Amino acid sequence: MSDREDRDNKELQQKIFDFLEGFSDILSSLGNRKRIYIMSLLLDGPKLLTSIEKELKLGKTAVAHHINLLLSSKLIERITRGEYKISDDGLEFLRKNFNIYKSSSFKSKEETEQRQRRYNLAYKLRTERNGIMKKISKEAKFQKHFLTFVGAMTGAFRSLGTKITADEIAGFTGYGFLLNVPKKGLRPSSPTSHHGFDIIVKSLSKFGWKIKKYHEPESLPSDFSYSKPLSMRDDARAKNLFEMIKKEIDKDKPVVLWGVHVPEYGIVTGYNNDNYIVSSIHTLDERFRNQIPYNKLDAEGAVYAYMFDRKIDSKIESKDHKGSIKRAIRFAESKKLACEIFVSGVDAYDTWIEQLEEGFTEDTKYFGNQYMINSYLDARKSVVEYLGKLIKIYRGTPQITELYQSFYEYQKVVKIYKVLSKLFPSRGFDSVTEDKCKRAITLLGLLKKHELEAIACMKKAAEIWE
DSSP: OOHHHHHHHHHHHHHHHHTHHHHHHHHHHHSSHHHHHHHHHGGGSOEEHHHHHHHHTOOHHHHHHHHHHHHHTTSEEEEETTEEEEOHHHHHHHHHHHHHHHTSHHHHHHHHHHHHHHHHHHHTOOOOOOSSEEEOSSOOOOOOOSSHHHHHHHHHHHHTTOOOOHHHHHHHHSGGGOOEEESSSOOTTGGGOBSOHHHHHHHHGGGTEEEEEEEESSOBSTTOOTTSOOOHHHHHHHHHHHHHHHHHHHTTOOEEEESSSSSSEEEEEEEETTEEEEEOTTTTSTTSOSEEEGGGOOBOSSEEEEEEEEEOOOOOOHHHHHHHHHHHHHHHHOSTTBOTTEEESTTHHHHHHHHHTTOSOGGGOHHHHHHHHHHHHHHHHHHHHHHHHHHHHTTTSTTHHHHHHHHHHHHHHHHHHHHHHHHSOSSOGGGOOHHHHHHHHHHHHHHHHHHHHHHHHHHHHHHTOO
């Protein structure tokens, strides 16, 4: 510890001793889940006591007790009798303390445990099968791909009469070239936590449909209580989303939806009473049912639904394939596609390596590690197939040599990811060892080398494209 840190710690110690009673009181006020929930409810505006009672599903006396403790600590304020708002002190206290929690290893551990429980709970999902039912006339079947947006979109396009493969969607949109790694804790959400979806969806119009996006910036459920009844507010949000999607089904169109069955993309192909009828990567497994109650979505981070607005005339030409290579370069190397807690682009391999250098620890999150490996393995397989298609189309052109070289580099990438997938299998976390981590670090370094060479070739191809 430096002299500066020692002085700062002693100064903090003295301040806490001087104000121990008040500091303890305010921490005690927030040391209760229901009181934190009340303050969180007030973040979007004042609330009446009656609405707080409904949200908490508590009696008036119990809620009044929590309200009085928050009032005495100046964390909330009374506007009029029976109406309350969060105070400036309360807002600042929540913001600062949540930022501390957000960067803590405790939160990282908790999130991983939650995700593993979600995948396990999805196996147990059971729904009613009778009531008012409607399905689209042509079956939309999820096409197996670990980039679940790609698998869902491919199945939806096929049901609408477009002959297309998952490899074409992943390659043409640029999605298959993405690498996205969390700054801390390897998470299974990495392949879907990025800012590239608007680029992807815009490029999809070349396959003959104008796609309309529905987006809510808040998770559903908003408090991650995926195994508990929804709050009244979240239930209303879930019901509104369900009614909107039912209208698309009534038009005989599928919808690509986030949160099916767990935080992944799937296809809504119909409805049965208050249940979505779905096709997802999980319904390819017989242990899953193909229905999900409207209030059991697991839309972590935000709500996304993609609807097929109208059919448009479109033909993919040479300039569009050139544009796909430019998108590939952008997805492969851009740091701007990353969300706040992620790193995107080829340099993300360095972040991945840094985490594996810690060895087999809680923070390494091997559940997320193997999920990322499988996702990027599927993605790079699609890249190889897509580049192979372009090579067949553009034989004899100036760009063919560079296209072939990038194809060759990505073939090497696929081989390395296959080795990684054997080091960290989908089942058998107990088999992870320090030696396997060291081996993986070497392999990730090779992946970065080959991808950089592939990107350089694609840049040359784009420059001389005819």
